[in-house]
Amino acid sequence: MASASAGVPRQPARDVAGLGVGRALGFVAPAMLLIGAFLVFPALWTIYIGITNYRLTGIEAISPSIVGLRNYTDALNDTLFHNALWLTMLFVLGSAIIGQNFLGFTLAWVMRRARPVVRRTVEGLVLLAWILPSTVVAYLWVAFFDRDGGTLNSMLGTPGTAWLIDYPMACLVIFNTWRGTAFSMMLYSSALQAVPPSQLESARMVGASGWQTLRDVVFPHIRGHVLTNTLLISLWTANDFSPFLLTKGGPNHESETVPVYIYNVALQGGELGYSSAISFLLLIANLLVSLIYLRLLRRRS
Amino acid sequence: MRSLSRLSGPAVLGTAALLLLTGCLGSSGSGTGDQDANRNADAKKVELTIGSNAVKGGKSSAGATFIEDVLIPKFVAEQKGKGVDVTVKFQGDGSDDEVYKQKLSLDLQNKSGPDLFQIDGIWVGEFAQAGYIKPLTDTVGDAAKVDDWDGWKQIPETVQQLGSFEGKRYGVPGGTDGRVLFFNKKLFQQAGLPADWQPKSWDDIIAAGQALKKLPGVTPIQINAGTAMGEATTMQGVLPLLVGTGATVNTDGKWLGDTPQLRQVLDFYHQIYSTGLGDPVLQREAKGRDKSFAEFAANKIGILAESDYFWRSVVEPKEGVAKMADRDTAVGWALIPASKPGTGVKGQDYVSMSGGGATVINPNTKFPQQAWELLQFMNSAEMVKASLDGAAKITQRTDVNNEVLATDPMLNFVATKVLPITQFRPGLAEYPKISAALQQATADVVGGRSTDAAAKAYEKAVETAAGGKDKVTSN
Structure with a gap:
């Protein structure tokens, strides 16, 4: 390579920066090493553990054996895993795709014309929900939903209603909508600034209703943003572990989303092999969701 | 050609990595059996840690208070008399038993964790099978030294089972309940x-x-x-x-x-x-x-x-x-x-x-001999009695029980009416x-x-x- 660059190039140079392969590799090597050590290696490790019967304790902790695809076939027949998948879908649909998207957009749309003081205050409060540590937030929400002396019960005058026990998924959806709306709100706020004011003005001149303006003028401009936002918040929500802090997946698996299920299987049940297999399935599901969104994005452009 | 090599690059890497990984899981545990049980036996400066699911002011507060305020100072003083400078730390927890067990398993799996720790009697089997704990005679290295401890005579056979697995002693039990x-x-x-x-x-x-x-x-x-x-x-x-x-x-x-x-x-x-x-x-x-x-x-x-x-x-x-x-x-x-x-x-x-728990020695401790000394010390009649601090509890030692249980009607009831009809978990x-x-x-x-x-x-x-x-x- 080095000698070839000394002579006359036979084809247009693809090496735009003119670094040469050796130096280029030198520059990317640190990044590749980091990615290799902290991303590729753990992923491969997970795949490997997933084909063993490795356990946290007991004889399989010291001498695990390869069980091939049995963990995967077990997972496909595991009603609790089906339950976890279903609950994760509900969680993503309710709190991310509908909840955060809708609330975030509404806030961004309404706050667009609000007085700066009001806008800053609302944005500040919404952001606060986003930046507080999960443990703190979970503690506040447990206190809010608590059966004995919880805030919600005193507000509604319904003493003794165990919200987290009787309606665990609904609580989680509300919690996560509240928790994550800030991101959608900020993304939509900046996206809305990309809508040309002249078009909004024209729409008003021809007497378009609010809904028509949104549909025909605003939405075409921010469609890409909607897709990107939905992709990001769906993936985050699907992998979110904070439901564990509120319900631990209970009562009786009624709020056990896939990440919580993986934790319970791995650490409470001690089945590290099986939980690795499920982790890998979750990874594949994430990739599939990403692919679908990317497809949609590409079709748009 | 290029597309083929581009594809096969990661594939080859992946396969190589998988091959490398194969056999790594768990095998690291087998090496510990060869450790010298007499390592650091003559050390003049010793550090030990005791782990327990107890914390002052929270879960099993009395147990934590005893370890921190009585057991550790007394042991340190006793060792000082022998010219050994011992530092003992207490690693307390105040969580659910299952959570404590998870944390301990993960620690032990990574060859860390406290030098001595208390576990529930029913975990002894799975911990032993995983190689996280070893029979006392292995850890201490000298069967006679372990079996000749005079404390065993005071601990009833059924209670000793709480610290045993497949006929071998893994730890010293800490009393029972009903x-x-x-x-x-x-x-x-x-x-x-x-x-x-x-x-x-x-x-x-x-x-x-x-x-x-x-x-x-x-x-x-x-x-x-x-x-x-x-x-x-x-x-x-x-x-x-x-x-x-x-x-x-x-x-x-x-x-x-x-x-x-x-x-x-x-x-x-x-x-x-x-x-x-x-x-x-x-x-x-x-x-x-x-x-x-x-x-x-x-x-x-x-x-x-x-x-x-x-x-x-x-x-x-x-x-x-x-x-x-x-x-x-x-x-x-x-x-x-x-x-x-x-x-x-x-x-x-x-x-x-x-049921009941047992105190076991971490096979990877730096100071196995000193850990065994501490284990005997904490199960001596004097210390077991001190752990009660005037209150009563069904301890592991018959000599102590005979002395203290009479003062508490409830525990006396358990010792005399419940223990004769009770069952233990397998x-x-x-x-x-x-x-x-x-x-x-x-x-x-x-x-x-x-x-x-x-x-x-x-x-x-x-x-x-x-x-x-x-x-x-x-x-």
Whole structure:
């Protein structure tokens, strides 16, 4: 390579920066090493553990054996895993795709014309929900939903209603909508600034209703943003572990989303092999969701 | 060509990595057996850590206070006399037992963790199989040194089992306990029930519950159920009831399956939690057990099945987690009856279950000899007595028990009336999985599933856990 660059190039140079392969590799090597050590290696490790019967304790902790695809076939027949998948879908649909998207957009749309003081205050409060540590937030929400002396019960005058026990998924959806709306709100706020004011003005001149303006003028401009936002918040929500802090997946698996299920299987049940297999399935599901969104994005452009 | 090599690059890398990884899992544990047991035996500067699921001002506060304020200073002083400069640290925890176990397993798996730590007797099997703990004779290296310890003579054979697995001693047990029915005498009086209540069958428990139900704001009966309470469900609920039907969880090497006795237990749960005699929501809450303690202390629960731990550490007036100032007059206790007189295990009228923990030495400790010295020191008669700090507890040592139990009527009752009729859990590595299946079965029943469905699902889970149909009893 080095000698070839000394002579006359036979084809247009693809090496735009003119670094040469050796130096280029030198520059990317640190990044590749980091990615290799902290991303590729753990992923491969997970795949490997997933084909063993490795356990946290007991004889399989010291001498695990390869069980091939049995963990995967077990997972496909595991009603609790089906339950976890279903609950994760509900969680993503309710709190991310509908909840955060809708609330975030509404806030961004309404706050667009609000007085700066009001806008800053609302944005500040919404952001606060986003930046507080999960443990703190979970503690506040447990206190809010608590059966004995919880805030919600005193507000509604319904003493003794165990919200987290009787309606665990609904609580989680509300919690996560509240928790994550800030991101959608900020993304939509900046996206809305990309809508040309002249078009909004024209729409008003021809007497378009609010809904028509949104549909025909605003939405075409921010469609890409909607897709990107939905992709990001769906993936985050699907992998979110904070439901564990509120319900631990209970009562009786009624709020056990896939990440919580993986934790319970791995650490409470001690089945590290099986939980690795499920982790890998979750990874594949994430990739599939990403692919679908990317497809949609590409079709748009 | 290019597209092929681009594809095969990652594939080759991946395959190579997988091959490298293969065989790595777990194998690292086998190397520890070769460690020299006499390493650092003559060190003049020694550091040891004691781990326990106890924390001052929280869970098992008295135990933590004893280790930090009495045991450690005394041991340090004793070693100083021998010219050894010892630093002992206490690594306290105040979490659920299951969480403590997870943390400990992860620590041990990575060859770290405290030098000495306390574990539940039923974890000994799975920890030993995983190589996380080793027989004391291996860790200390000298069989005579371990077996000649004079403390063993004071520890009854049944209690020694709590620290043993497959006939080998892994640790020194820390005493035992017994399960009874505690009841609130104030509520009993209001309901017109006797202060010296002693049910003779499960029907008597139900009858008392129905009387208590008439009191406003009172939950008559708390028998632990569900998965959130973990082992407390099995130990305080399912197993005492099960031995009351004449069955045990493991008979002649076979695990309990979907048998009439299991269904009898599940029916009893159903009877309590579907008719308002118990609070099904409490069994499903993440912190249900702690809440049940608080409710009992607040005179809101009539009957509660627990071990003497409840008396010593929960409603204990000074340091308990749910203090009852009037414990000595307000809390009564009764033997757990068999389902009907004479139907209990071994034909008994009354039954109980016992457990307990053990203190074991981390095989990867830097100072095995000094750890063994500390272990003996903390189980000496003097220290065991000091650990009680005037209170009573059924300790591992007969000499200490003879001296202290007479002062506490409740513990004296456990020692004289409960221990003779009690049963221990099987020290088998599969037990925790079977226990989890039992918890799930009660969770199903309390959650509204039929006994039939819960029992069938249970049997399926047990077959998986036990490793085959032939290892499970069924009718």
